[in-house]
Amino acid sequence: MLQLTHAAATQVAEARQSQGLPETAGLRVSGEPRSEGEMALRVSFAAVPAEDDRVIEQEGTLMFLAPEVVEPLASAALDVEEPSEGTKLVLTQQDPGEAV
Secondary structure, three states, rough: OOEEOOOOOOOOOHHHHHHOOOOOOOEEEEEEHHHHHOEEEEEEEEOOOOOOEEEEEEEEEEEEEHHHHHHHOEEEEEEEOOOOOOOOEEEEEEOOOOOO
């Protein structure tokens, strides 16, 4: 299952608050098929999950995972990088059993 690091949860909470969204708003992760079996990911806030989303809570953050991303992101984590141009969310691969 997609993991959310503490640093990413903090960034998501700050973004949600800056947009004036309630704590019940979740981070929705969905995918759009691209050529050669690749998938473009979309990450946005949603007031409620879509009907077939998997709902999980980690680090006090609700995440709504669209069915098409559950399996491909099973061993991934949402984390943050802090390059000179500002903080950004990134996906990283996790080893099975690795804590984030």
